[in-house]
Every structure is written in structure tokens, then in C-alpha cells.
Amino acid sequence: MxxxxxxxxxxxxxxxxxxxxxxxxxxxxxxxxxxxxxxxxxxxxxxxxxxxxxxxxxxxxxxxxxxxxxxxxxxxxRAARPVLKEPLMARPPRAVREVTVGALQSRLFEAAMLPHILPLGGAVPSPELLPMVKLNRVLASVARRSGKRGVSYDMPPGTELLRREVAKRVLEAGTMVLPQEIITTCGATEGLMLCLRAVTVPGSVVAVESPTYFGVLHALEELKLKAIEIPTHPRDGMDLDALERALRTHPVAACLAVPTFSNPLGALMPDAHKERLVSMLAKREIPLIEDDVFGELHHGPQRPRLAKGYDEKGLVMLCSSFSKSLAPGYRVGWVAPGRFYERVKTLKLTSTLATATLPELAIAEFLATGGYDHYLRGVRSIYAANLRRVGQAVAAAFPDGTRVTKPQGGFVLWVEMPIGVDALRLQDEALAREINIAPGPMFSPNQGYRHCIRLSCGVPWSPRLQEALGVLGTLAKRQLG
Amino acid sequence: MxxxxxxxxxxxxxxxxxxxxxxxxxxxxxxxxxxxxxxxxxxxxxxxxxxxxxxxxxxxxxxxxxxxxxxxxxxxxRAARPVLKEPLMARPPRAVREVTVGALQSRLFEAAMLPHILPLGGAVPSPELLPMVKLNRVLASVARRSGKRGVSYDMPPGTELLRREVAKRVLEAGTMVLPQEIITTCGATEGLMLCLRAVTVPGSVVAVESPTYFGVLHALEELKLKAIEIPTHPRDGMDLDALERALRTHPVAACLAVPTFSNPLGALMPDAHKERLVSMLAKREIPLIEDDVFGELHHGPQRPRLAKGYDEKGLVMLCSSFSKSLAPGYRVGWVAPGRFYERVKTLKLTSTLATATLPELAIAEFLATGGYDHYLRGVRSIYAANLRRVGQAVAAAFPDGTRVTKPQGGFVLWVEMPIGVDALRLQDEALAREINIAPGPMFSPNQGYRHCIRLSCGVPWSPRLQEALGVLGTLAKRQLG
Incomplete structure (x- = not known):
């Protein structure tokens, strides 16, 4: 190769x-x-x-x-290989865990910054797939017009126009959140961190999906929180019976989940599950931190509902951002923290004081003028096609017995290879061939999922990508001898 | 009135x-x-x-x-009133304190956002005194040119051009810091938070100036750190003998200070003191977090040296930003955390992942093309004149026995009124007259300094400002009966 x-x-x-x-x-x-x-x-x-x-x-x-x-x-x-099976639901240990993924995350990002690397590692949309020219032009125009406002602090809760546009979009997902219930953040990363800080103290136990986004695990690690991993179905999301058991046996302070197109599985929790999730937690007064960063990237015609839509007690803290769907580098996200609004707003002051004003204003304008909707309509089918093609290429090239997810939204695939493939070694070998991937151990507090990888398909389809998937398959096969 | x-x-x-x-x-x-x-x-x-x-x-x-x-x-x-005396050094309690200033800070910022308020509260430069048109134009131009880069993450340590420009400026202050030792942050607020998180755990004791910037106290509060207040001379800064005593009697995990134009006092620590401060802490392997946000705003011809310049063991964590001197709303700061570099870089990932790309690039270009130096040359004399005029107006209007600082840089004044004036009440009364001030209790973990206020003079001189100072003086006198 x-x-x-x-x-x-x-x-x-x-x-x-x-x-x-x-x-x-x-x-x-x-x-x-x-x-x-x-x-x-x-x-x-x-x-x-x-x-x-x-x-x-x-x-x-x-x-x-x-x-x-x-x-x-x-x-x-050749006869088309039978379409790969979806992974089975993993059964993570039922114990509460200290978390240590920070080093793996740094490694992933450092690899991502090397030149010439094919970026299948971070779940970051390729700039070519973003409306970068239009959006940068809006920012340029806003900057020229903004005068005082552009250089001044936009103190929490942040630009009203943006909060109004966000409220409108949330309403389209069937959920009523008022602009005055929203606080802008420096990406969803800050939002999640603020929500966690608002409802936990060091040592608290947080229930998370398994596998789960390493950024969440890293946040738990830095806040000295403990994780209880809840088995998560590749198609339906968190196993609510398992969650119920965990709630009975552990002093869970909060639950953090990505009910819509989870990361890395891409699972979409059915509405009934979302409702049950919210009510199960509400009964115990446990906050749900709902991360919805992929929610706008549904491949089907319908935007899935939010768990927040079932929130009657103000216990659901909804976080999102424009980093997956518009401009990671703008660092604009938001949170609707329900009854924890004041606490989150105060925490935001000590975290970054305010969100950068002009990126906020530019995104607000891009939303208000319809540019965002126009863009999303196009990119959704690109991601859907990408996931299909990557799935096919994995089927063609990876070892027999490999399983792969079939997400209905977002742009990440979870690939479960036969036991015996070491994903960390595979990452090393792939990096030597200028391909970055996210190894499974990043997605678990105890570094499980050693035979799994996450492939980010937020890059344009290309012969190079096709070849890279062939390379990965060959490397995986070689590991199996 | x-x-x-x-x-x-x-x-x-x-x-x-x-x-x-x-x-x-x-x-x-x-x-x-x-x-x-x-x-x-x-x-x-x-x-x-x-x-x-x-x-x-x-x-x-x-x-x-x-x-x-x-x-x-x-x-x-009238015969010119004798120029007001400078405040004496306060003698805060020698005990370690839990911190609670978050509520006062929120109140200050909420007042600051009301329309028509004369903003003497927050230490925020008025947009009219910032090169807003030029800088926004640079951002517009950068946004148009940036393409992919503008929308993409600028992962820590952040834009190299900016880090190089910062390193050059630090060198001009007589200190050698390499670009690869610098990490960009969302303002100095994030930088300070990351530094504190890097070197403390909940319950740690941090030595701070007294009075000290409420943002620092709020950060300590949220991180569940304890403060030991070190008496701070209005002219020379932290009392190093007192610090020495505190180090002997308390398990101090870190010292956080603003050696150059402290906030709220505006004190400038003499070079010999800076040297002693660094070596005193180094002897005990205690990190110094040096906040230098006002360092570029010296009124005299010479940029004061940095404590970091005396750092031989990598224990000084230097933080700064462009929020006081260029554009608060851009949210661009930086930190040179010495031997804690890797730790701070990792913490940055869970805090905000990355700093907003385009504001970073715009500031880097503004620095590289000389716009920043040109601007600073002009604004320094404006702030110097402002502080002089505000000092005179305070002398004319405030109760007998009032003392006021005489900073050699920055744009804040600390006013110590006779005992009996209640600064929190004064803030309320002033707000009713559309004037915001920062009451003394914000600057101490135990809400001392009740008879003191900080006046931010980062606004253009105007009849309204002059009148407002008269109003404040009258209100203060009225409180004394």
C-alpha cells in the first residue's frame, strides 16, 4: 500500500x-x-x-x-459482499470509573494537525464541506458594520439575535425554549463543561453512554468526576433498563447523553425512549445534560425531537454548537440549562467571561438570512452518501466479521473489527501512512473497545479516501495474521 | 443632582x-x-x-x-485642594478565607449592560478609545482572505503568528519567552482559570493581593480554592514581608498577582521586588501566576519589566490578553505557563477546545503590521490624562479625608473614602443616577473595603463624567450626614 x-x-x-x-x-x-x-x-x-x-x-x-x-x-x-452487520450493544462493566483519556485526546489532535494527514480521526467537518466563503464574507461584512459593538464584550447570556434564531430552530424540533433561557458559549465544549460544573462536585458520578465521546470523558477526568457507563445500542441509543439499574445502585449526580446521533455510534434514540429517559431522571431530580451537536445533520427529511421537549421540571440542560454544522473555528455554541440558568451564567464568567462577539453576530446573521438552512439542505445528503460509501468500502476491505453502524444522521461511523485487532496499534500504523483514525479506547473511561475505531466521514469522497479505507482494512487484516 | x-x-x-x-x-x-x-x-x-x-x-x-x-x-x-493622599496599605486578616464574590460580580456586569449607564464600574476600555474601526477592518479583510483556515479549529497552542508577535513584545519587556512556550486563550479570564486549575486542587490556598481583582476571587470561589490576602501597597504592590510570613504559616499552593499596574490599586512593583517575589516563591517551588493585562498601558516611556523575567525554574505562569488594550469582545488572550505548559494545553481542550480563529488572526496581523504599537502610543497619554483629571475631580467633590491612588499605568483608580461611607449603598444610589461603580467589597474575599470604590477611567473625558464624579462625591458626603 x-x-x-x-x-x-x-x-x-x-x-x-x-x-x-x-x-x-x-x-x-x-x-x-x-x-x-x-x-x-x-x-x-x-x-x-x-x-x-x-x-x-x-x-x-x-x-x-x-x-x-x-x-x-x-x-x-464480485458479488456484493453482504452488507456488514451492525455492532452489537457492548456491555461495559457496571462499576463506577475514574477517567483517563486526556492523553489519548491530545495525541489525536496532534496527529490531526500534521500536514497531509487524511483526517478520519476528529469528528470535524472538512472545510470544503462548510459554507466557508459565504460565512467568512458575512463575518467580514458584520465586522465592517459593527463599530463599537464588535470590539465590546458581549456579556452572558450573549447576543440576543443569535439566541432568538436558536430558539426558532429549537422550536422547529418541537421544543419551546425562549431566547432568555439560552446562554451562548465558546462551542459546545464550554457548554458541556459549564453544565457539568453546575450540577456536580469532585467525586460525583455521571452516567454516560458507552462508547461515548472522548471530549466528555476528558471533561469528567479534569473535573475529577466518576463515570458509570451505560450500555448503548448502536441504533437506539442508551439502554434505559441498564440506566434504571445504575440509578438504583449508584448515587448518580447527572446523566450526559447525545440522544440524537450519538458520538461515536450515531445512534438515534426513539422519541418514546427520549421521553422515558427524561421522566426516569426527573423522578429522581437528576439533571440530564443533552448534547445535540449533531441534531441538525439528520439524513432523513425530519429533524428528530429533542429530549428537552419532554422536560417538565427544567432538569434538561440542552447544549449545542455550530462546530459540526457550520464553523468549528468560530467557537460559537449555546446552552439552554433549564433551572440551572443562573448558575451556568455565573460559571461562564469565570470560564471565559464572554463569547467572542463578532463570530456570534456573523452566525446570527447567517441563520437569520436563511443561509444556514440552505446550506444544511445540501450537506445532509452529502454526509448520508459519504457514510454509505465509507460503509461499503469498509465492507470491501476490512477483515471478515467486521461490523459497522448505520447512522441516520451526523457523519461518524463506528467500526467494530474482530477481537484481536488493536485499534491503538492500528492508529499508529495508519498515521505512518498519513491517515488519522480515532481508536476505540478513547471512547471509554477504562479504555475498552480495543478492537473498534471511529471513522469521521466529514471529508469529501475521493480516491484517496477510498484507498485509505483499503489501507486500513489491509492493516487490520495483517494484525490478525 | x-x-x-x-x-x-x-x-x-x-x-x-x-x-x-x-x-x-x-x-x-x-x-x-x-x-x-x-x-x-x-x-x-x-x-x-x-x-x-x-x-x-x-x-x-x-x-x-x-x-x-x-x-x-x-x-x-478656590485654592486648589491639597492633592489627595494615597490610600494606606490595608491590613487584611491573616486568615485563610473561603471566597464569595460571584453575586457581586454578576450585579456589576448586569448594571454595566443597562443602557445610558456611565460605565465607571467594569475595568473595560470604552470602545471610543479603542482602534475599533481599524481592527474590525483588519478582521474583515482576514475573514475574506482566510478561506478554510478561518472556519477551522485553531487547536492549542493557537495561531503561530500571534504567538510570535506576543513573544516579540514580551522580549521588549526584557523577558525571553519563545513562541512555542505560549498558548492562546479566550481572554486572560480563561488563561487565569487554566493556570489555577493546573496547579491547585479544591481546598488549595492561593496567595492574592489585597485588594484584588474580583474576577480572580470569583475564579477561586468556583474552583473551591481558599485565599490568603497579602497586604498590598498602593504604590509598590504586594508586601513581600507579609507574603513571606504567609508562606511560613500556610500551605500556599500558588501565588496570583498583578505586579504591573495591579487591579484595583494600580500599584507597580519595583523590579527588585519582582525579583524577590519570584525567588521567594521559587525557593519553595510555589508557582506564581503573573497577570499582566495592564502591562502595555504604562503612562511613562518605559514598559515595566515582568516578574517572568526573573523566572529561572519555569514556575512563573504569565497571563495576558488584548481585552484591556485592544478589543475585549475579540476574546483573545495568552498564557506562557512555564513548566506547566503541557498541563495547561490539555486543560484548554476541556475548557473551550480552541480559541476563535479569526479574532486571533486579526489581532496577529494588527500586531505584525505595527497598528497596535501606533495605537498604544496614543492611548497611553489619554489614560494618564484621564486618571489625573478624575483624581482632581474626586479631590474637588469627595468628602474630606478621601484618599486616591496615583497609578503609573492602566486606567483604574482606587478611592478610599472616610469610614462610614458604604460603597455597596453608594453603588445603588449611583446606579439610580445612571452611574456604575465597583464597590470595594468586590475586591476582597471577605467583602472588606466597604468604604472604598474602584473607578474605571477607561472612558473619554466629558462633562458628563465630570458631573458624575460630582454626584458621587455628593452622595458620599450625604452618607456621612
């Missing part, structure tokens, strides 16, 4: 160009499973290449599991 | 216009103490107003202590 696939650095060899064209025909269903691919001679004529090149092209296709040679008959499109 | 002085809302009455012109002549030394002011008739002729108006003008001047009537001789410029 070569590492020559820098975007635009060198052209691929001729045979690969030919092979990719044929692969495209297979992928698009022009050539169907079982169908004979043109003969070597025909390919050589069709693409104006030598017979040797045509042979190399077929070898390339065979290597990737796209065609198979049948003696004396030529090359045939 | 009327509250009619909204900037531009209604013109002042005619007599006041006349009186202010005469006041200006007195202030500028055209009319000198003891000198006779023109007769009523002369004033009436000179300014083309009725005799009644001229009389009202003299009463206005008399009320403000600028002139005095001598029987049969007319009005004379």
Missing part, C-alpha cells in the same frame, strides 16, 4: 486511473455483481493503454475485492 | 454651558487659585447671557468647589 495519495501532490499511476474508472462503473451499478468486465484487450483499447497497464488495473481491482478472476473466462464483478 | 447627562440626549442648560467653560479655564490653569473670576456683569456680557444665568453659573461652580464667593469682592478661584 503506497502513501502517495496526497491530495494533488502527484498524479496516480496510469493503471490506477483506469482501475478507478472501472471501479466507478461498479460502484454506480453500471456493472453489476456477477457481470463480466470487458476483456483485457477491450480495456486496453477503450482506455488507450497497453495490455500491461490493463493487467495492472485488473490486479488493483482484484486487490480491492471489486472483481474476481475466473479461469479462462476473464474478470467478473 | 440631576441625571440629565445622557451623552447627547438633551443639551445641558445654558448656565451649565457657561459654567463649564469657566471650569475649563480653571482646570487648564488659565485662571489660577486665588485669582478673581470676572464679575457677574462681565460674564453676562462675555457669554451673551442674562445676569440670572451668570448667577446660576457661579452657583454651579461654587457647588463643585471650584470658586468661592468673598463678600463684596466677587468670586475667586
Amino acid at each position: 503506497s502513501t502517495s495519495a496526497h491530495a494533488g501532490s502527484t498524479a496516480p499511476p496510469l493503471y490506477q486511473e483506469v482501475a478507478e474508472k472501472i471501479a466507478h462503473l461498479i460502484e454506480e451499478g453500471v456493472l453489476r455483481p456477477g457481470e463480466r468486465v470487458s476483456s483485457l484487450r477491450r480495456v486496453s483499447q477503450q482506455y488507450g493503454v497497453s495490455l500491461t497497464t490493463a493487467i495492472q488495473a485488473f490486479i488493483w481491482l482484484e486487490d480491492r475485492g471489486l472483481v474476481e478472476a475466473r479461469p479462462k473466462s476473464g474478470f467478473f464483478v | 440631576s441625571t440629565s447627562a445622557h451623552a447627547g440626549s438633551t443639551a445641558p442648560p445654558l448656565y451649565q454651558e457657561v459654567a463649564e467653560k469657566i471650569a475649563h479655564l480653571i482646570e487648564e490653569g488659565v485662571l489660577r487659585p486665588g485669582e478673581r473670576v470676572s464679575s457677574l456683569r462681565r460674564v453676562s456680557q462675555q457669554y451673551g447671557v442674562s445676569l440670572t444665568t451668570a448667577i446660576q453659573a457661579f452657583i454651579w461652580l461654587e457647588d463643585r468647589g471650584l470658586v468661592e464667593a468673598r463678600p463684596k469682592s466677587g468670586f475667586f478661584v
Whole structure:
């Protein structure tokens, strides 16, 4: 496996160009499973290449599991591999855990900053998929017009226009949150941190999904909180019976979940589950921190409901941001912390005092003028297609027995490989080939999920990406011997 | 005392216009103490107003202590009041304290956001005194040019150009800090918080100046840290003998100080003291968190040295920002945390993940192209003049026995009124007249300094400001009966 696939650095060899064209025909269903691919001679004529090149092209296709040679008959499109199974729900230990993922997170981000790395590690949308030119232009225009306001503090709760736009969007998800119940934050990271600080003290136990976003685990670690991992179904989200048991047996101070397109599983909790989750916690007066950063990135036509929509006691603290859906670098998020509003607002003062004014104003304007909705309509189908193609490529290249999630939103896939693959080693090996991935142990306080990885599919589909997935599969197979 | 002085809302009455012109002549030394002011008739002729108006003008001047009537001789410029004494060093209790200032801080900021309020409360530069048009224009230009980079995360340690520019400026203060030793933050607020979190655990004791910036006290409160207040001289800063005693008697985990133009006193620690401070702490391996947010706002020609300049063991964590000197709303600060670099960088991930990219890039460019230096040269003399004029107005209007600081940098004044004045009540009474001030109890963990206030002089000099200071003086006198 070569590492020559820098975007635009060198052209691929001729045979690969030919092979990719044929692969495209297979992928698009022009050539169907079982169908004979043109003969070597025909390919050589069709693409104006030598017979040797045509042979190399077929070898390339065979290597990737796209065609198979049948003696004396030529090359045939391989029967589509059965679509990979979804992972099963993991059964994390029922114990309360100290958390240590900070080092893994730093490692992931440091790798992400290296040049030429294919960024399948962080769940960060590729700038090419963001409305960067339009949004930056709005910011430029706002900056020129803003005068005093642009350089001045925008003290908590933050810009009213933005809070109004957010309230409107939340209403579209069927939930009534007033602008005056919202506080802007420096991304959802700050929002989650403020919510956790508002409702816990060092030593408190927080119930989280398993696997769960490493940023959450790192926050727990730094706040000296303990995690109780709740098994989470790859399709339906947190196992509520398991949560119920945990609530009975542990002094849970808060529950933190991503009910809509969880990270890393991409699970979408059904409405009835969301309702049960909220009422189960409310009965015990336990706050739910609902992280909804992927909520706007539904692939289907309908924006899923929020758990916050079932909140009758002000116990649901809803957090989100524009980092997954608009501009990570703007650092604009928000939180609707229910009855903990005053506490969160006060904590915000000691955290960062205020959110940066002009990025807030620019995003508010982009929302108010419809630019955001227009953008979202387009990008949702891109992510849906990306997840499908990555899933197919994983199916083609990864070891037998690999399972992969089928999220209905967001842009991350969770890949469960056969036991025996070491995801941390795989990350190292992949980095040596300029591919970053997020190894499973990052998603658990006790560094479980050693045979799992998360693939971020927030990058445009490209031959390089396709090749990289082949490389990952080969590396994983090699580990299994 | 009327509250009619909204900037531009209604013109002042005619007599006041006349009186202010005469006041200006007195202030500028055209009319000198003891000198006779023109007769009523002369004033009436000179300014083309009725005799009644001229009389009202003299009463206005008399009320403000600028002139005095001598029987049969007319009005004379009052002998300049002896310049007010500086406050004495306070002797805070030597005990370790829990901290509770969060509520006072919220109150201050909420008042600051009301419209029409004259903002003498928060130590925030008025936008009119900031290079807002130029800086916003740079941001607009950067946003248009930035493409991918503008919307992308700028992961810690943050934009290299900015870190290089900061390193150059630190070098100009005689201290060598490399760009790779610096981490950008969302203002100094985040920087201080990260430094405190890096070197303390809940219950740790932190040595602070007394009086000290309420933001620091609020951070201690939220982190459940304890404060030991070190007496601080209004001119020379923290009393190092007192610190030495505290270090002997308390398990101090860190010392947090503003050695250059402290807040609220404006004290400038002499170089020898800075050196002693650093070595005293180093001997015990105690980190010093050096907050230098006012360091660039020296009124004299020389930028004072940093305590960090004496740091041989990497124990000094230098924090600063551009919020006092450029653009509070941009939320860009930085920290050079010495040997705690990795720890602070990791903590930054759970706090806000990254600093907003475009504000960072804009400030970096403003620094690199010389805009910042050009601006600072101008604004330093404005602040120096402002502090002088506010000091004079306080001298003219406040109760006998009032003391006031004489800072050599920054833009805040500390006013110590006679015992008996209640600063919290004064804040209420002032707010009713649309003037915000920072009451002394905000600057101490045990809410001492009840007879003190901090006046922020980061607003352009104006008749409204002059009148407001008169109002404050009258209110204070009234409290004394």
C-alpha cells in the first residue's frame, strides 16, 4: 500500500486511473455483481493503454475485492459482499470509573494537525464541506458594520439575535425554549463543561453512554468526576433498563447523553425512549445534560425531537454548537440549562467571561438570512452518501466479521473489527501512512473497545479516501495474521 | 443632582454651558487659585447671557468647589485642594478565607449592560478609545482572505503568528519567552482559570493581593480554592514581608498577582521586588501566576519589566490578553505557563477546545503590521490624562479625608473614602443616577473595603463624567450626614 495519495501532490499511476474508472462503473451499478468486465484487450483499447497497464488495473481491482478472476473466462464483478452487520450493544462493566483519556485526546489532535494527514480521526467537518466563503464574507461584512459593538464584550447570556434564531430552530424540533433561557458559549465544549460544573462536585458520578465521546470523558477526568457507563445500542441509543439499574445502585449526580446521533455510534434514540429517559431522571431530580451537536445533520427529511421537549421540571440542560454544522473555528455554541440558568451564567464568567462577539453576530446573521438552512439542505445528503460509501468500502476491505453502524444522521461511523485487532496499534500504523483514525479506547473511561475505531466521514469522497479505507482494512487484516 | 447627562440626549442648560467653560479655564490653569473670576456683569456680557444665568453659573461652580464667593469682592478661584493622599496599605486578616464574590460580580456586569449607564464600574476600555474601526477592518479583510483556515479549529497552542508577535513584545519587556512556550486563550479570564486549575486542587490556598481583582476571587470561589490576602501597597504592590510570613504559616499552593499596574490599586512593583517575589516563591517551588493585562498601558516611556523575567525554574505562569488594550469582545488572550505548559494545553481542550480563529488572526496581523504599537502610543497619554483629571475631580467633590491612588499605568483608580461611607449603598444610589461603580467589597474575599470604590477611567473625558464624579462625591458626603 503506497502513501502517495496526497491530495494533488502527484498524479496516480496510469493503471490506477483506469482501475478507478472501472471501479466507478461498479460502484454506480453500471456493472453489476456477477457481470463480466470487458476483456483485457477491450480495456486496453477503450482506455488507450497497453495490455500491461490493463493487467495492472485488473490486479488493483482484484486487490480491492471489486472483481474476481475466473479461469479462462476473464474478470467478473464480485458479488456484493453482504452488507456488514451492525455492532452489537457492548456491555461495559457496571462499576463506577475514574477517567483517563486526556492523553489519548491530545495525541489525536496532534496527529490531526500534521500536514497531509487524511483526517478520519476528529469528528470535524472538512472545510470544503462548510459554507466557508459565504460565512467568512458575512463575518467580514458584520465586522465592517459593527463599530463599537464588535470590539465590546458581549456579556452572558450573549447576543440576543443569535439566541432568538436558536430558539426558532429549537422550536422547529418541537421544543419551546425562549431566547432568555439560552446562554451562548465558546462551542459546545464550554457548554458541556459549564453544565457539568453546575450540577456536580469532585467525586460525583455521571452516567454516560458507552462508547461515548472522548471530549466528555476528558471533561469528567479534569473535573475529577466518576463515570458509570451505560450500555448503548448502536441504533437506539442508551439502554434505559441498564440506566434504571445504575440509578438504583449508584448515587448518580447527572446523566450526559447525545440522544440524537450519538458520538461515536450515531445512534438515534426513539422519541418514546427520549421521553422515558427524561421522566426516569426527573423522578429522581437528576439533571440530564443533552448534547445535540449533531441534531441538525439528520439524513432523513425530519429533524428528530429533542429530549428537552419532554422536560417538565427544567432538569434538561440542552447544549449545542455550530462546530459540526457550520464553523468549528468560530467557537460559537449555546446552552439552554433549564433551572440551572443562573448558575451556568455565573460559571461562564469565570470560564471565559464572554463569547467572542463578532463570530456570534456573523452566525446570527447567517441563520437569520436563511443561509444556514440552505446550506444544511445540501450537506445532509452529502454526509448520508459519504457514510454509505465509507460503509461499503469498509465492507470491501476490512477483515471478515467486521461490523459497522448505520447512522441516520451526523457523519461518524463506528467500526467494530474482530477481537484481536488493536485499534491503538492500528492508529499508529495508519498515521505512518498519513491517515488519522480515532481508536476505540478513547471512547471509554477504562479504555475498552480495543478492537473498534471511529471513522469521521466529514471529508469529501475521493480516491484517496477510498484507498485509505483499503489501507486500513489491509492493516487490520495483517494484525490478525 | 440631576441625571440629565445622557451623552447627547438633551443639551445641558445654558448656565451649565457657561459654567463649564469657566471650569475649563480653571482646570487648564488659565485662571489660577486665588485669582478673581470676572464679575457677574462681565460674564453676562462675555457669554451673551442674562445676569440670572451668570448667577446660576457661579452657583454651579461654587457647588463643585471650584470658586468661592468673598463678600463684596466677587468670586475667586478656590485654592486648589491639597492633592489627595494615597490610600494606606490595608491590613487584611491573616486568615485563610473561603471566597464569595460571584453575586457581586454578576450585579456589576448586569448594571454595566443597562443602557445610558456611565460605565465607571467594569475595568473595560470604552470602545471610543479603542482602534475599533481599524481592527474590525483588519478582521474583515482576514475573514475574506482566510478561506478554510478561518472556519477551522485553531487547536492549542493557537495561531503561530500571534504567538510570535506576543513573544516579540514580551522580549521588549526584557523577558525571553519563545513562541512555542505560549498558548492562546479566550481572554486572560480563561488563561487565569487554566493556570489555577493546573496547579491547585479544591481546598488549595492561593496567595492574592489585597485588594484584588474580583474576577480572580470569583475564579477561586468556583474552583473551591481558599485565599490568603497579602497586604498590598498602593504604590509598590504586594508586601513581600507579609507574603513571606504567609508562606511560613500556610500551605500556599500558588501565588496570583498583578505586579504591573495591579487591579484595583494600580500599584507597580519595583523590579527588585519582582525579583524577590519570584525567588521567594521559587525557593519553595510555589508557582506564581503573573497577570499582566495592564502591562502595555504604562503612562511613562518605559514598559515595566515582568516578574517572568526573573523566572529561572519555569514556575512563573504569565497571563495576558488584548481585552484591556485592544478589543475585549475579540476574546483573545495568552498564557506562557512555564513548566506547566503541557498541563495547561490539555486543560484548554476541556475548557473551550480552541480559541476563535479569526479574532486571533486579526489581532496577529494588527500586531505584525505595527497598528497596535501606533495605537498604544496614543492611548497611553489619554489614560494618564484621564486618571489625573478624575483624581482632581474626586479631590474637588469627595468628602474630606478621601484618599486616591496615583497609578503609573492602566486606567483604574482606587478611592478610599472616610469610614462610614458604604460603597455597596453608594453603588445603588449611583446606579439610580445612571452611574456604575465597583464597590470595594468586590475586591476582597471577605467583602472588606466597604468604604472604598474602584473607578474605571477607561472612558473619554466629558462633562458628563465630570458631573458624575460630582454626584458621587455628593452622595458620599450625604452618607456621612
